[in-house]
Amino acid sequence: MEKRFIVPYDQTLDSNFYMCRGCRTHIALIKDSILTHKRFGAVLLKHADNLVIENPEDYVDIVCITVAFVYCGECTMYLGWKCVDIVDGPSDLFQEGKIALYL
């Protein structure tokens, strides 16, 4: 994993975004969330910033999807995973590029 340049979001009264729970780096805009699962404390996003994604040799196959674990680009805390491949084709919910973060 290589560290990335950190992109801060504009902080205005009407901007809402998720931050890393470890260092408060801006991670994703709430408007980019697709689904929030309160029981699992997770949110599914179509886009996120300031993440580092593990190398392809470390991808993990879970049932019919392949995921890459994602970490904060600033403090490298584990934050969730990104869908990198779907075996049976994309579903309505899981598609390549979608990111699940644990809040």
Ligand SMILES: [Zn+2]
């Ligand atoms: Zn962090």
